[in-house]
Amino acid sequence: MTKSFFSSPRITTTFLLLVLLAFLFNLNFDAFRAGAQAPQVVGEGQLGFLPKWVTPTTFPPTATNLSVNQPPFCLVPDPVAFFSWDFSDPDPWDSQSSYQVQVDNNSNFSSPEHDSARISSPSGNYATPQGTLSYNTTYYWQLKVWDQQNNDSGWIADSSFTTPLHRYPSVDFIWGPLGPAQGEEVRFFDRSTCYDADGQCDSWVWAFQDGNPSSSTRQNATTTFGSTGQKTVTIEVNDSDGFSCQAIDTINVRLPLPDWKEILPP
Numbered sequence: 001m002t003k004s005f006f007s008s009p010r011i012t013t014t015f016l017l018l019v020l021l022a023f024l025f026n027l028n029f030d031a032f033r034a035g036a037q038a039p040q041v042v043g044e045g046q047l048g049f050l051p052k053w054v055t056p057t058t059f060p061p062t063a064t065n066l067s068v069n070q071p072p073f074c075l076v077p078d079p080v081a082f083f084s085w086d087f088s089d090p091d092p093w094d095s096q097s098s099y100q101v102q103v104d105n106n107s108n109f110s111s112p113e114h115d116s117a118r119i120s121s122p123s124g125n126y127a128t129p130q131g132t133l134s135y136n137t138t139y140y141w142q143l144k145v146w147d148q149q150n151n152d153s154g155w156i157a158d159s160s161f162t163t164p165l166h167r168y169p170s171v172d173f174i175w176g177p178l179g180p181a182q183g184e185e186v187r188f189f190d191r192s193t194c195y196d197a198d199g200q201c202d203s204w205v206w207a208f209q210d211g212n213p214s215s216s217t218r219q220n221a222t223t224t225f226g227s228t229g230q231k232t233v234t235i236e237v238n239d240s241d242g243f244s245c246q247a248i249d250t251i252n253v254r255l256p257l258p259d260w261k262e263i264l265p266p
C-alpha cells in the first residue's frame, strides 16, 4: 500500500506555505509590472479590506494633463495663473490627499516666487494669489501630489508661461446729462487709464445704440439718441502695444418734455 503524499503533516504544512509564498510573491510581481517606481509598504491595517497579517505594497501617485491658464487680462489688475491636473495612481483604490505648487522665474526652482506649501485637498485646481506674479516675466511651475498612504509623486514640472508686458487698459467713461431726453445731445467723456510706455491711451472706438452718430473714434464723443428706453453704449480703448479692453453701460433715454406755453389769466 502506497502512502499518500499528504499524509505527513510536516509535508502538508510545507506545501501550504509554499503556495502562500507563491501567491504573495505573484501579488508583488504584478504590482512591480504596473508601476516603474518602487512600491511603498503600507502599515498594518491601513487598508481596511486586507487582513492585518498581509503587508501589501502601494505605489506612489503621479499627475497627468497638467495645464496653466491666465484669466482674461482686462478683468484682473495683476497677473494670475490657474493650474490644473489629473491625479493618477497605480493603486485603483487610492486617491489624492494633498498637493503642492511652486512657481519660479528660475527654471531650476532655486527661488520660487510662490510656494503654496502642502495643501490637504483632493482638488485638481490651484490659482496663484493676487500680487504674487509680476508682468513681463516667464514663470515655470511644478506640482507634487500625495496619495492616501502619504506617498508623493515627486516634483512634476510643466511648461512655462509668460505674463503680459504690462497691465491692460482700465476702461471707464462718464456722460451728461445722466438721463437725456430723446433728441437731446449727450456728451461722453473717456476716463480710462493705459499702462504703455507713455501712460496715455492711443485710440478709442465708441458705439451708441440708436445714436446719431452711432459710432465715434474720438476720445470724448457726442451723440443724440433717436428713441426712448435703455440704450447700450460701448467704448473700446487701445494702447500703443495693441492691448485693448472694453467698457459697457446702459443709458435710459426718456421722452422729451412738452414745450410749456404760459397762459395769462383772463
Ligand SMILES: [Ca+2]
Residues within 6 Å of the ligand: 058, 059, 060, 061, 089, 090, 091, 094, 147, 148, 149, 151
Ligand atoms: Ca498609491
Ligand SMILES: [Ca+2]
Residues within 6 Å of the ligand: 104, 105, 106, 110, 111, 112, 113
Ligand atoms: Ca525666482
Ligand SMILES: [Ca+2]
Residues within 6 Å of the ligand: 194, 196, 197, 198, 199, 200, 201, 202, 239, 240
Ligand atoms: Ca500710449
